[in-house]
Amino acid sequence: MEPPLSRPEIIASWNDRYFGGTLPETFRDSLAELPTERQDVVDFLEHFFKLMHHGRFVSTDVSPMQCTVLGSLLSRILPGAWSGRIPPITVGGRHVLIDEYVLRNKWRDATPGLFLDIGCGFPPVTTLDSVAALQGWQVLAADPSMPAHVVYDAEGNYATFDTQGEMVYFQPAAPTVETWNALAEDATATEANFRRLLDRLLPDLGDGAEVTSDGARLVHPMRLYSSASLSFQTAGIGDVQVQDVDVARCFNVLYYLDATFRRRTMQWFEQVLTEGGLLLIGGDWAHTSEARYSVYQKVDGHLVTREFAFSLDNLCPASIVSWFCLVDDDFETLLLADLVRELRSDAAFLQRLNSVNDRLREQHDFAPRGADGFYSEMDPSLGASEIWGRAGAVASDLNEELAEEAVAVLKAGGHEAWVNDLGHVAVMPTGVASQ
Numbered sequence: 001m002e003p004p005l006s007r008p009e010i011i012a013s014w015n016d017r018y019f020g021g022t023l024p025e026t027f028r029d030s031l032a033e034l035p036t037e038r039q040d041v042v043d044f045l046e047h048f049f050k051l052m053h054h055g056r057f058v059s060t061d062v063s064p065m066q067c068t069v070l071g072s073l074l075s076r077i078l079p080g081a082w083s084g085r086i087p088p089i090t091v092g093g094r095h096v097l098i099d100e101y102v103l104r105n106k107w108r109d110a111t112p113g114l115f116l117d118i119g120c121g122f123p124p125v126t127t128l129d130s131v132a133a134l135q136g137w138q139v140l141a142a143d144p145s146m147p148a149h150v151v152y153d154a155e156g157n158y159a160t161f162d163t164q165g166e167m168v169y170f171q172p173a174a175p176t177v178e179t180w181n182a183l184a185e186d187a188t189a190t191e192a193n194f195r196r197l198l199d200r201l202l203p204d205l206g207d208g209a210e211v212t213s214d215g216a217r218l219v220h221p222m223r224l225y226s227s228a229s230l231s232f233q234t235a236g237i238g239d240v241q242v243q244d245v246d247v248a249r250c251f252n253v254l255y256y257l258d259a260t261f262r263r264r265t266m267q268w269f270e271q272v273l274t275e276g277g278l279l280l281i282g283g284d285w286a287h288t289s290e291a292r293y294s295v296y297q298k299v300d301g302h303l304v305t306r307e308f309a310f311s312l313d314n315l316c317p318a319s320i321v322s323w324f325c326l327v328d329d330d331f332e333t334l335l336l337a338d339l340v341r342e343l344r345s346d347a348a349f350l351q352r353l354n355s356v357n358d359r360l361r362e363q364h365d366f367a368p369r370g371a372d373g374f375y376s377e378m379d380p381s382l383g384a385s386e387i388w389g390r391a392g393a394v395a396s397d398l399n400e401e402l403a404e405e406a407v408a409v410l411k412a413g414g415h416e417a418w419v420n421d422l423g424h425v426a427v428m429p430t431g432v433a434s435q
């Protein structure tokens with residue numbers, strides 16, 4: 001049997017096979033601490049770089065931020081770091097345009113109804129965004145890992161605990177590489193700190209929804225967040241007790257799970273949606289940047305594909321969500337990779353993309369391209385929400401400037417394509433009647 005490859009050999013092999021050996025040393029150095037003894041981490045990156053290669057990305061399309069996130073953050077947020085559980089990681093404002101889509105699309109009118117946010121993550125910040133955006137709607141948030149308690153330390157970092165008192169997950173207040181490292185470097189100590197806080201605050205909580213002491217906070221999320229328009233269930237796809245859903249959103253969930261699971265998922269959604277109801281499945285990063293999603297509608301009792309849409313920053317992403325995928329048969333990720341390949345293969349369009357993207361990165365001061373031809377580092381003084389805001393602004397301007405041109409390229413390639421109600425590029429996927 002061949003001896004296992006060393007970490008430098010694995011990194012060199014990715015560089016050779018996927019970037020023709022041209023990844024700068026600084027980028028490779030960012031991967032130098034990668035825990036390559038973890039097969040899930042190696043598999044993820046193999047798949048990630050393979051998708052980039054398929055999408056015709058070259059080393060000047062790789063961002064230092066991607067390398068840093070892949071090198072030091074990724075291993076902490078994969079299910080492998082959480083006993084195989086998909087972490088409830090989420091960020092507020094993530095689905096801002098997807099909420100807008102619910103109110104403004106050509107398939108269903110905006111009449112308020114029942115909105116199911118499945119795999120909502122925790123704390124339910126994206127669900128709370130939806131409650132605010134969808135006035136008059138009933139919102140049901142469901143997740144199999146719904147915590148019994150959430151403990152916040154004085155800095156706002158938090159940990160979730162299940163009904164048995166087991167810690168399930170922790171996350172920094174503003175997730176950046178630095179803040180994640182600070183918590184996860186010594187995960188045992190972090191868990192012990194959160195447990196001490198839980199033990200200290202729990203007796204004071206009683207039947208209440210939250211209790212604070214010295215800047216720390218203990219929350220009983222179901223009691224705190226439930227309202228006349230928002231309810232919760234601790235359950236996943238197939239198990240949530242619900243009927244007559246008008247719109248279901250399942251975001252940043254299915255790219256962890258394989259196509260067999262997805263087939264069962266689609267059957268279940270077909271049962272729980274009301275006639276005319278919409279199903280939105282996909283993934284995105286911040287402010288609906290790096291977004292890819294499928295839209296289905298229940299017609300005559302069956303799910304019909306309405307569109308597959310994506311934001312154009314997937315053609316030049318700053319972060320890792322475009323190619324974040326744990327399985328090799330995720331529908332949206334594969335379709336995105338194919339469409340990105342087609343667009344990036346069109347020399348004239350690629351030139352336009354690069355020039356518009358470089359100008360927008362400059363304009364929004366979003367890690368612009370340097371004189372060496374590579375993207376620069378993200379300004380370290382920027383907080384997470386500032387980075388997310390700029391990512392959203394660049395994505396939105398890119399869509400505005402280039403969506404029609406991208407559609408023209410895809411149409412010339414034989415696709416039924418259009419700019420959708422959010423300004424994203426949309427196609428009708430072919431050969432996927434009930435995907």
Ligand SMILES: C[S@@+](CC[C@H](N)C(=O)[O-])C[C@H]1O[C@@H](n2cnc3c(N)ncnc32)[C@H](O)[C@@H]1O
Nearest residue numbers: 086087088089090119120121145236237251252
């Ligand atoms: C990365 S989080 C996404 C959270 C949120 N939807 C967002 O987009 O920010 C993935 C969530 O999927 C949930 N999940 C895992 N298996 C699931 C299942 N079978 N059904 C529904 N949700 C599931 C996890 O508990 C986790 O909270």
